[in-house]
Amino acid sequence: MAPKFGVLALVEAKLGKEQEVWDFLNGGREIVLKEPGTRTWYAFRVNDYTFGIFDTFDTEEDRQAHLNGAIPAALGEHGPTLLSKDPDIKLVDLIAVK
Numbered sequence: 001m002a003p004k005f006g007v008l009a010l011v012e013a014k015l016g017k018e019q020e021v022w023d024f025l026n027g028g029r030e031i032v033l034k035e036p037g038t039r040t041w042y043a044f045r046v047n048d049y050t051f052g053i054f055d056t057f058d059t060e061e062d063r064q065a066h067l068n069g070a071i072p073a074a075l076g077e078h079g080p081t082l083l084s085k086d087p088d089i090k091l092v093d094l095i096a097v098k
Contacts, residue, residue: 002097003039003056005063010088011075013049017082021051024078028053031070037062049084056094063091 013021025043032041032055040056053071057063066072075087 001058002094003058004094005057005060006092006094007053007055007057007063007067008090008092009053009075010046011051011053011079011082012084013051014082014084015049018049021082024074024082025051025053028071028074031074032066035066035069038066056097 011021022045028043029041032038037057037059038055039058039062040054042052042054044052044054046052055063055066057066079087
């Protein structure tokens with residue numbers, strides 16, 4: 001069964017905090033490994049200061065469990081010191097998956 005639901009979050013690092021955002025996202029992998037409903041989780045860098053997270057889920061319930069979990073809570077806690085603005089979070093429906 002292919003995942004049908006996703007979350008795309010883009011974050012922008014404060015000037016001089018780029019490595020800290022990188023490290024924060026890299027550390028998120030260990031947290032997400034404990035989430036059975038998160039099918040895939042990607043942390044990526046778009047440019048010098050823009051980073052992102054993309055997750056996939058089989059059900060809406062799994063997506064909501066993730067959104068109420070440790071990664072969003074950590075973003076809420078550390079975001080004000082690391083990010084230049086609030087994360088841009090989009091809920092997406094997956095059309096095709098390979």
